[in-house]
Amino acid sequence: MFDNIQPVTISPRAAEEILKIMQTKNIPDGYGLRVGVKGGGCGVSLLIGFDKQxxxxIVYTISGIPVYIDKRHTMYIIxxxxxxxxxxxxRGFMFVDPKEAVKKG
Incomplete structure (x- = not known):
């Protein structure tokens, strides 16, 4: 029922960079982009990297990129x-809240 709802999105610029890394840095087949959190309680930090499922x-494909999110981390990254x-x-990846950007703009 909720299969098409993605808790996280990837900007076109980030997707381009992720695909470039996957092609040029020998990321093995079967690996995708892991999006999640590290820590717990009040000290949660968002993280991304490449990992196996x-x-x-929960698995999504965004802009041709397999994205893996641990079910327990979903509430932190929605x-x-x-x-x-x-x-x-x-230079690097960062998490943004598109709704906050709209409020400020």
């Missing part, structure tokens, strides 16, 4: 978007 995962930032001093 686990039994407790509504977040993975984006990619590239500036003079830093």
């Amino acid at each position: 686990k039994e407790t995962d 509504g977040k978007e993975v984006d990619f930032f590239e500036g003079e001093d830093a």
